[in-house]
Amino acid sequence: MSDTKKTIPLREGLWTDKGHDGTPHLLGHRCLNCGEVFFPQKENGTCTNCHSTKLELIELSRKGKVFAFSVVMLRPPGGYYRGDVPYALANVELPEGIVVEGLVTDINQDDIKVGMEMELTIDKLHDDDEGNTLMTYKFRPSAA
Numbered sequence: 001m002s003d004t005k006k007t008i009p010l011r012e013g014l015w016t017d018k019g020h021d022g023t024p025h026l027l028g029h030r031c032l033n034c035g036e037v038f039f040p041q042k043e044n045g046t047c048t049n050c051h052s053t054k055l056e057l058i059e060l061s062r063k064g065k066v067f068a069f070s071v072v073m074l075r076p077p078g079g080y081y082r083g084d085v086p087y088a089l090a091n092v093e094l095p096e097g098i099v100v101e102g103l104v105t106d107i108n109q110d111d112i113k114v115g116m117e118m119e120l121t122i123d124k125l126h127d128d129d130e131g132n133t134l135m136t137y138k139f140r141p142s143a144a
């Protein structure tokens with residue numbers, strides 16, 4: 001048993017650490033037939049809107065605006081989330097026209113506002129049972 005601790009993504013394929021501009025980007029699918037954009041990628045490779053199987057992998061925009069958010073006071077059951085509580089979950093609308101739900105970091109929960117510009121960041125979710133650090137995507141107030 002190795003005691004080497006690893007940093008591992010919550011799930012493969014949710015984002016790329018180095019996109020076209022060298023920064024992290026969420027990975028989605030765009031339907032080449034109807035233009036619908038999906039996040040996460042469609043695992044069955046089929047557009048929910050038009051049932052086309054012509055999907056292209058795209059890097060989603062790093063920035064978007066808070067569409068809605070909620071502050072969660074209790075850890076959800078199931079042990080899936082082991083981070084701090086309360087925590088904020090935001091629905092961030094990206095320029096591609098889709099809304100992505102993610103944890104919010106680097107801001108006091110009382111200061112989150114609808115319409116606020118957020119940017120993507122890759123951050124620690126929690127340590128797993130083997131002591132590895134699970135990483136996930138989050139949103140933080142945009143620097144610019």
Ligand SMILES: [Zn+2]
Pocket residue numbers: 031032033034035036047048049050051052
């Ligand atoms: Zn489609």
